Amino acid sequence: MEKFSNLKGLVAPLDRANVDTDAIIPKQFLKSINRSGFGKNLFDEWRYLDNGEPEMDITKRKPNPDFVLNQARYQGAEILLTRTNFGCGSSREHAVWALQDYGFRVIIAPSFADIFFNNSFKVGLLSIVLSVSIVDRMFQEVYESEGYSLEVNLDCQTVTTSGGESYAFDIDPFRKSNLLNGLDEIGLTLQHMDLIKAFEEKHRINQPWLFK
Amino acid sequence: MQTLYEKLWKSHVVQEKADDLALLYIDRHLVHEVTSPQAFEGLRIAGRRPWRLDSVLAVADHNVPTTERAYGINDPISRLQVDTLDRNCEELGITEFKMDDVRQGIVHVIGPEQGATLPGMTVVCGDSHTSTHGAFACLAFGIGTSEVEHVLATQCLSIKKAKEMQILVDGTLGRGVTAKDVALAIIGEIGTAGGTGYAVEFSGSTVRALSMEGRMTLCNMAIEAGARAGMIAVDDITIEYISERPFAPKGDLWEKATAYWRTLRSDDGVIFDKVINLDAAQIKPQVTWGTSPEMVITVDGRVPDPAQTIDSVKRKDMERALEYMGLTPNTSICEIYLDKIFIGSCTNSRIEDLRAAAQVVEGKYIATNIKLAMVVPGSGLVKLQAEQEGLDKIFRDAGFEWREPGCSMCLAMNDDYLLPKERCASTSNRNFEGRQGPAGRTHLVSPAMAAAAAIAGHFVDVREVL
Numbered sequence: 001m002e003k004f005s006n007l008k009g010l011v012a013p014l015d016r017a018n019v020d021t022d023a024i025i026p027k028q029f030l031k032s033i034n035r036s037g038f039g040k041n042l043f044d045e046w047r048y049l050d051n052g053e054p055e056m057d058i059t060k061r062k063p064n065p066d067f068v069l070n071q072a073r074y075q076g077a078e079i080l081l082t083r084t085n086f087g088c089g090s091s092r093e094h095a096v097w098a099l100q101d102y103g104f105r106v107i108i109a110p111s112f113a114d115i116f117f118n119n120s121f122k123v124g125l126l127s128i129v130l131s132v133s134i135v136d137r138m139f140q141e142v143y144e145s146e147g148y149s150l151e152v153n154l155d156c157q158t159v160t161t162s163g164g165e166s167y168a169f170d171i172d173p174f175r176k177s178n179l180l181n182g183l184d185e186i187g188l189t190l191q192h193m194d195l196i197k198a199f200e201e202k203h204r205i206n207q208p209w210l211f212k
Numbered sequence: 213m214q215t216l217y218e219k220l221w222k223s224h225v226v227q228e229k230a231d232d233l234a235l236l237y238i239d240r241h242l243v244h245e246v247t248s249p250q251a252f253e254g255l256r257i258a259g260r261r262p263w264r265l266d267s268v269l270a271v272a273d274h275n276v277p278t279t280e281r282a283y284g285i286n287d288p289i290s291r292l293q294v295d296t297l298d299r300n301c302e303e304l305g306i307t308e309f310k311m312d313d314v315r316q317g318i319v320h321v322i323g324p325e326q327g328a329t330l331p332g333m334t335v336v337c338g339d340s341h342t343s344t345h346g347a348f349a350c351l352a353f354g355i356g357t358s359e360v361e362h363v364l365a366t367q368c369l370s371i372k373k374a375k376e377m378q379i380l381v382d383g384t385l386g387r388g389v390t391a392k393d394v395a396l397a398i399i400g401e402i403g404t405a406g407g408t409g410y411a412v413e414f415s416g417s418t419v420r421a422l423s424m425e426g427r428m429t430l431c432n433m434a435i436e437a438g439a440r441a442g443m444i445a446v447d448d449i450t451i452e453y454i455s456e457r458p459f460a461p462k463g464d465l466w467e468k469a470t471a472y473w474r475t476l477r478s479d480d481g482v483i484f485d486k487v488i489n490l491d492a493a494q495i496k497p498q499v500t501w502g503t504s505p506e507m508v509i510t511v512d513g514r515v516p517d518p519a520q521t522i523d524s525v526k527r528k529d530m531e532r533a534l535e536y537m538g539l540t541p542n543t544s545i546c547e548i549y550l551d552k553i554f555i556g557s558c559t560n561s562r563i564e565d566l567r568a569a570a571q572v573v574e575g576k577y578i579a580t581n582i583k584l585a586m587v588v589p590g591s592g593l594v595k596l597q598a599e600q601e602g603l604d605k606i607f608r609d610a611g612f613e614w615r616e617p618g619c620s621m622c623l624a625m626n627d628d629y630l631l632p633k634e635r636c637a638s639t640s641n642r643n644f645e646g647r648q649g650p651a652g653r654t655h656l657v658s659p660a661m662a663a664a665a666a667i668a669g670h671f672v673d674v675r676e677v678l
């Protein structure tokens with residue numbers, strides 16, 4: 001996993017609640033056996049007017065001018081601001097890969113669906129929960145001022161506006177350290193191989209029917 | 213005193229970490245073709261091997277065709293994904309039910325069917341509807357691809373302990389009211405984020421009276437209420453279902469196992485973080501009208517009017533949903549006409565579901581406005597059993613197509629999908645925009661309700677036709 005470093009990034013607003021992973025990356029793109037290349041199909045059904053299929057030439061597609069990410073002022077956005085229960089639905093990690101591949105590094109919402117939230121930390125996308133009222137205010141500000149950006153400092157666990165207002169967010173220490181250090185979680189777990197083996201032996205004695 | 217969830221949790225902790233985080237041992241890892249290729253590739257790149265092969269069971273279900281299989285898969289991209297699963301399983305020695313195996317089917321149908329899902333297990337799969345397996349008093353939850361790789365490599369996952377919710381449903385369900393209606397009624401009540409952060413235990417006399425099929429439907433939909441895991445305590449019905457299944461223990465081990473399994477229930481008087489009560493007698497057949505499972509109403513209701521909603525974010529969501537669904541506020545649900553009918557998915561494709569639908573359509577014929585009505589059994593074995601019971605004939609005679617098992621039009625990754633603006637009564641679990649095809653319109657219902665709608669051409673109250 002790549003290290004997460006602090007960033008000051010342009011914010012794009014996605015003013016919908018319950019954005020599901022089918023909307024983030026539609027199923028036809030899940031047929032890929034690769035981890036990369038999903039960014040061009042992020043929010044495909046909202047972003048384009050034609051029906052997207054894998055391996056389509058992106059330059060020949062018709063972007064939907066009404067969709068927020070197609071507006072000039074949000075090009076290059078690295079922070080997505082959105083509403084409650086972001087990432088609900090399917091467990092597809094492709095949703096996280098697509099957001100990341102598109103260029104997002106941080107998602108801010110009042111709440112996230114459990115599996116999406118969990119998946120995001122596994123690959124270095126930072127999901128930040130802020131209260132409904134703070135998110136409301138940020139929506140207002142992002143609409144009002146073009147070029148609206150936020151500074152995210154993971155070390156200090158703060159999101160700071162260009163006006164200097166700073167909001168604290170929670171993150172559990174294990175996830176934080178993995179993100180900050182870009183750690184390989186499998187490698188970390190395998191350092192406890194002895195513990196796993198010891199547990200497995202005990203488990204085999206208690207519930208032998210679980211083992212062949 | 214402990215809840216079922218605590219018992220399952222504690223019996224799998226390999227290592228406690230700070231902040232309610234623990235390394236949990238995983239007993240059963242189900243794998244399908246869509247969320248696994250990158251995980252296998254990751255293992256390969258890192259030079260790692262699977263930790264415990266006998267814990268893994270693989271099947272291709274999302275991409276498989278539901279029509280004639282002898283010619284394989286047409287779409288080269290889908291085919292590559294299924295071939296990749298086959299190759300990975302062959303190379304590593306993982307048990308896989310291939311497309312031509314009668315045991316092939318939807319991953320959440322075949323696990324229990326084979327006895328590969330057993331009480332007391334931790335069960336994971338790169339699929340959110342893994343919650344289904346909780347019907348067997350398992351701690352079962354969906355994971356992403358990075359975690360698939362993590363479980364393959366280490367047999368463990370770092371998991372944060374959830375809060376605990378009890379959903380108590382008591383009383384007798386009315387005729388024609390099913391587990392699906394209970395699930396949708398719960399989601400209507402608590403919302404799609406109501407269970408976020410919780411592990412949910414379903415209990416109460418209504419749940420005890422459900423068959424394992426019904427319990428699986430209920431736990432399947434836990435994720436649509438935001439809960440990563442749903443579960444139900446073990447009782448005679450659970451044990452009866454598992455007995456003699458191919459992967460289930462036999463002889464002395466069976467005796468030992470069942471003695472343990474019977475302890476898998478929440479202790480009397482234990483306190484949950486949250487309790488929701490439902491009266492079964494009040495639950496009517498449910499129909500979703502919008503683009504989220506919480507946008508649901510009873511069959512005798514009307515499409516809601518956003519103008520009556522004060523919360524502006526919610527109002528905008530409703531307006532958008534109605535526009536997408538092509539519905540006007542205050543339309544009576546029974547006046548909604550349909551184009552397609554889909555009976556299938558890991559929610560409702562088991563034998564009991566097919567029986568319920570067949571009972572409704574027997575001796576009748578689908579309405580002329582129905583362009584396609586299809587039944588997609590959850591597995592090859594469900595299909596076989598249904599055929600032995602003559603259900604295929606009932607469906608065919610009623611104008612339904614009788615298909616091969618798989619996920620099919622639940623997510624439309626294969627050739628089964630809605631055309632733009634087509635309206636479908638579906639027994640699946642998600643009515644999200646585009647789920648069954650770009651611009652397709654999905655109404656979630658029970659199998660009996662879908663069957664009744666096929667005959668009438670529009671929604672009808674199944675209680676009136678039974």
Ligand code: SF4
Nearest residue numbers: 341557558619622623
């Ligand atoms: S049937 Fe639908 S919900 Fe179930 S596993 Fe398949 S795609 Fe997912």
